[in-house]
Amino acid sequence: xxxxxxxxxxxxxxxxxxxxxxxxxxxxxxxxxxxxxxxxxxxxxxxxxxxxxxxxxxxxxxxxxxxxxxxxxxxxxxxxxxxxxxxxxxxxxxxxxxxxxxxxxxxxxxxxxxxxxxxxxxxxxxxxxxxxxxxxxxxxxxxxxxxxxxxxxxxxxxxxxxxxxxxxxxxxxxxxxxxxxxxxxxxxxxxxxxxxxxxxxxxxxxxxxxxxxxxxxxxxxxxxxxxxxxxxxxxxxxxxxxxxxxxxxxxxxxxxxxxxxxxxxxxxxxxxxxxxxxxxxxxxxxxxxxxxxxxxxxxxxxxxxxxxxxxxxxxxxxxxxxxxxxxxxxxxxxxxxxxxxx
Amino acid sequence: xxxxxxxxxxxxxxxxxxxxxxxxxxxxxxxxxxxxxxxxxxxxxxxxxxxxxxxxxxxxxxxxxxxxxxxxxxxxxxxxxxxxxxxxxxxxxxxxxxxxxxxxxxxxxxxxxxxxxxxxxxxxxxxxxxxxxxxxxxxxxxxxxxxxxxxxxxxxxxxxxxxxxxxxxxxxxxxxxxxxxxxxxxxxxxxxxxxxxxxxxxxxxxxxxxxxxxxxxxxxxxxxxxxxxxxxxxxxxxxxxxxxxxxxxxxxxxxxxxxxxxxxxxxxxxxxxxxxxxxxxxxxxxxxxxxxxxxxxxxxxxxxxxxxxxxxxxxxxxxxxxxxxxxxxxxxxxxxxxxxxx
DNA sequence: TGCTCAATTTTACGCGCGTAAAAAAAGAAT
DNA sequence: ATTCTTTTTTTACGCGCGTAAAATTGAGCA
Numbered sequence: 001x002x003x004x005x006x007x008x009x010x011x012x013x014x015x016x017x018x019x020x021x022x023x024x025x026x027x028x029x030x031x032x033x034x035x036x037x038x039x040x041x042x043x044x045x046x047x048x049x050x051x052x053x054x055x056x057x058x059x060x061x062x063x064x065x066x067x068x069x070x071x072x073x074x075x076x077x078x079x080x081x082x083x084x085x086x087x088x089x090x091x092x093x094x095x096x097x098x099x100x101x102x103x104x105x106x107x108x109x110x111x112x113x114x115x116x117x118x119x120x121x122x123x124x125x126x127x128x129x130x131x132x133x134x135x136x137x138x139x140x141x142x143x144x145x146x147x148x149x150x151x152x153x154x155x156x157x158x159x160x161x162x163x164x165x166x167x168x169x170x171x172x173x174x175x176x177x178x179x180x181x182x183x184x185x186x187x188x189x190x191x192x193x194x195x196x197x198x199x200x201x202x203x204x205x206x207x208x209x210x211x212x213x214x215x216x217x218x219x220x221x222x223x224x225x226x227x228x229x230x231x232x233x234x235x236x237x238x239x240x241x242x243x244x245x246x247x248x249x250x251x252x253x254x255x256x257x258x259x260x261x262x263x264x265x266x267x268x269x270x271x272x273x274x275x276x277x278x279x280x281x282x283x284x285x286x287x288x289x290x291x292x293x294x295x296x297x298x299x300x301x302x303x304x305x306x307x308x309x310x311x312x313x314x315x316x317x318x319x320x321x322x323x324x325x326x327x328x329x330x331x332x333x334x335x336x337x338x339x340x341x342x
Numbered sequence: 343x344x345x346x347x348x349x350x351x352x353x354x355x356x357x358x359x360x361x362x363x364x365x366x367x368x369x370x371x372x373x374x375x376x377x378x379x380x381x382x383x384x385x386x387x388x389x390x391x392x393x394x395x396x397x398x399x400x401x402x403x404x405x406x407x408x409x410x411x412x413x414x415x416x417x418x419x420x421x422x423x424x425x426x427x428x429x430x431x432x433x434x435x436x437x438x439x440x441x442x443x444x445x446x447x448x449x450x451x452x453x454x455x456x457x458x459x460x461x462x463x464x465x466x467x468x469x470x471x472x473x474x475x476x477x478x479x480x481x482x483x484x485x486x487x488x489x490x491x492x493x494x495x496x497x498x499x500x501x502x503x504x505x506x507x508x509x510x511x512x513x514x515x516x517x518x519x520x521x522x523x524x525x526x527x528x529x530x531x532x533x534x535x536x537x538x539x540x541x542x543x544x545x546x547x548x549x550x551x552x553x554x555x556x557x558x559x560x561x562x563x564x565x566x567x568x569x570x571x572x573x574x575x576x577x578x579x580x581x582x583x584x585x586x587x588x589x590x591x592x593x594x595x596x597x598x599x600x601x602x603x604x605x606x607x608x609x610x611x612x613x614x615x616x617x618x619x620x621x622x623x624x625x626x627x628x629x630x631x632x633x634x635x636x637x638x639x640x641x642x643x644x645x646x647x648x649x650x651x652x653x654x655x656x657x658x659x660x661x662x663x664x665x666x667x668x669x670x671x672x673x674x675x676x677x678x679x680x681x682x683x684x
Numbered sequence: 685t686g687c688t689c690a691a692t693t694t695t696a697c698g699c700g701c702g703t704a705a706a707a708a709a710a711g712a713a714t
Numbered sequence: 715a716t717t718c719t720t721t722t723t724t725t726a727c728g729c730g731c732g733t734a735a736a737a738t739t740g741a742g743c744a
């Protein structure tokens with residue numbers, strides 16, 4: 001490899017004894033050239049290391065191979081895992097993913113879309129902030145660029161939505177909690193995205209279905225510092241004596257992690273064993289849920305199916321395909337993960 | 343804005359009544375054109391939304407404005423915070439950062455460097471995996487692209503290193519622990535990067551300095567699943583009856599989080615209060631350290647100074663500057679964060 | 685051998701911009 | 715008004731590649 005540096009495709013074509021347009025064709029799709037030609041190019045590729053100039057390529061292609069990935073917060077392990085998964089799938093499919101994090105900010109989310117326009121992506125996979133999102137601007141973006149939403153939906157925006165089904169996952173947990181002890185109350189903060197709302201609705205529905213009186217504890221707080229909110233407000237609520245049930249279902253794991261810390265600090269033993277006076281459950285199977293004290297009972301989202309589904313949908317769309325009505329909203333089921341906290 | 347879409351700079355130049363090369367000059371540096379000209383361009387910019395084509399620009403510029411950021415693992419909140427910080431500083435300076443995560447893999451780290459070559463970055467900020475890194479290849483990369491290392495050093499590689507000083511931060515913690523209770527043992531896993539080694543050395547040094555016998559507990563495990571290793575090996579060590587001290591200093595917070603979980607599960611109360619039989623301290627001030635049970639006493643790294651220093655150094659380098667000998671290795675001090683665990 | 689079709693080469697153009705050099709214009713100083 | 719200086723325009727070229735159309739080549743086959 002790399003006997004000498006090659007400057008451009010012209011030079012490389014000469015070395016391999018093939019014309020430049022043929023080399024260009026090869027790089028766009030190796031199988032589109034005759035086998036003998038392919039072998040000559042690949043032989044040259046072994047001797048010289050040449051890669052087509054990314055900028056020249058993208059300037060001239062009708063459509064780049066770029067796919068943008070937008071998540072609310074890469075610091076959140078759920079999204080960092082999703083992004084990593086999706087990136088892998090896209091690379092395998094021959095695309096160039098680039099991931100951006102909104103850091104929970106509405107303005108930043110829009111800025112990312114502006115940046116994305118600059119790289120002229122073939123498509124975008126986006127987990128929007130949700131309620132905080134600038135709907136109009138995102139809608140405008142989706143008109144220009146094929147976009148698939150995941151995790152959190154904005155009704156009527158984007159070509160499709162892939163996520164998990166709160167009306168399956170939450171009742172699953174509620175049913176378990178009711179079966180194994182006191183029916184849960186629901187611990188939530190003001191919803192930053194539609195998921196949170198749906199989870200509450202699903203909780204209410206499930207409780208009624210089981211013939212129990214639902215209790216929603218809504219605490220204050222905004223932004224994406226869920227642990228902090230769960231902790232601070234958890235401390236306050238506990239101090240004021242006031243959880244309506246000794247079983248608490250949190251709207252997500254990060255909130256639960258905060259609440260666990262609050263309970264610990266308040267001297268409340270949390271868990272399923274007899275010496276415990278409180279049970280706490282979460283939702284999402286956050287990577288740290290295994291290491292909380294006690295370990296957190298939760299519902300795992302189907303990471304793999306969601307990322308696989310999102311990628312398949314956007315690639316189909318990019319390839320000129322359309323989304324069938326039945327695929328406009330695809331929801332996967334959650335899986336109960338029983339640990340020590342509930 | 344956007345009365346009509348503009349296709350290229352030629353067209354935009356016509357609209358603003360200025361020649362295309364002048365517009366080009368403006369976009370490279372607004373202050374390089376006469377004030378009256380600038381105003382005409384900016385007036386046009388208000389009416390039409392035009393942005394120079396990224397690919398055409400980068401193809402023709404001698405040097406792009408791209409700066410690569412490479413971290414071992416964006417899922418680790420420490421690195422995701424660092425990356426975010428650095429990105430902000432670079433954007434403010436007029437550069438385009440793009441962040442890549444090695445995901446703890448030696449091969450992936452090298453692949454990232456290959457990818458980086460493709461975007462022809464002006465410079466790179468890299469937190470290498472450390473011992474797992476392919477030193478030769480990284481060295482080769484640094485020969486072609488100005489590169490500054492941060493967080494974890496590879497001796498002799500890169501133009502400079504910015505990090506924190508374990509020989510300040512660790513003794514700070516050791517001194518505190520000795521002053522407030524039983525002298526600590528050191529809980530560590532096989533070092534994935536030089537930092538871990540240095541922290542152990544610093545521990546040994548500090549203990550001797552204070553006239554105590556050091557005890558290093560090295561547990562098994564590889565990879566970057568620190569919490570998992572701390573948990574599993576913590577369980578094992580506790581079960582075998584065997585921590586040499588009731589105060590444990592972990593080589594980082596993530597390991598400590600795992601150990602805390604192990605202690606909890608083993609029924610050991612951890613903390614500084616009298617009813618506790620064990621103290622655990624960490625290092626780094628991981629964002630979750632506030633929410634462990636009990637909250638984790640640790641040493642905070644100087645995020646801001648490290649990212650600011652890294653950015654200043656690389657930009658200086660990119661601007662053709664050189665690194666003075668005194669700046670080849672810059673270390674910042676850590677700050678003791680006292681919480682409930684030790 | 686001659687034919688057909690697909691693969692390849694040739695030729696030619698364009699993408700949108702940076703950049704350098706020379707010419708022209710504008711502004712400042714005399 | 716003249717000269718000098720700075721800024722802008724003009725002109726011209728090149729970056730490295732995609733792509734389309736026409737010309738050529740080669741393989742497979744009768």
